[in-house]
Amino acid sequence: xxxxxxxxxxxxxxxxxxxxxxxxxxxxxxxxxxxxxxxxxxxxxxxxxxxxxxxxxxxxxxxxxxxxxxx
Numbered sequence: 853x854x855x856x857x858x859x860x861x862x863x864x865x866x867x868x869x870x871x872x873x874x875x876x877x878x879x880x881x882x883x884x885x886x887x888x889x890x891x892x893x894x895x896x897x898x899x900x901x902x903x904x905x906x907x908x909x910x911x912x913x914x915x916x917x918x919x920x921x922x923x
Contacts, residue, residue, distance in 0.1 A: 857880075859867075864876055871886075873879040899905045900914060909917070 859880075864879070867883045868874060868876065868879045871879045871882040873882060896905070897914070900909075901911055
């Protein structure tokens with residue numbers, strides 16, 4: 853889907869630098885995908901830590917594996 857979004861030039865430059873992509877549209881797309889992935893990851897980890905999902909690792913094992921990110 854195509855649509856128009858207004859962003860500051862500095863924001864676009866920051867997105868391009870963060871994603872490593874030179875073209876604006878692919879950079880913004882990758883940034884949005886990364887943001888959504890991060891949200892899903894945090895929600896999943898929160899559910900795991902609260903014991904609301906059947907996950908094979910304990911909280912201590914998740915933290916020791918370096919995959920726990922409370923922020």
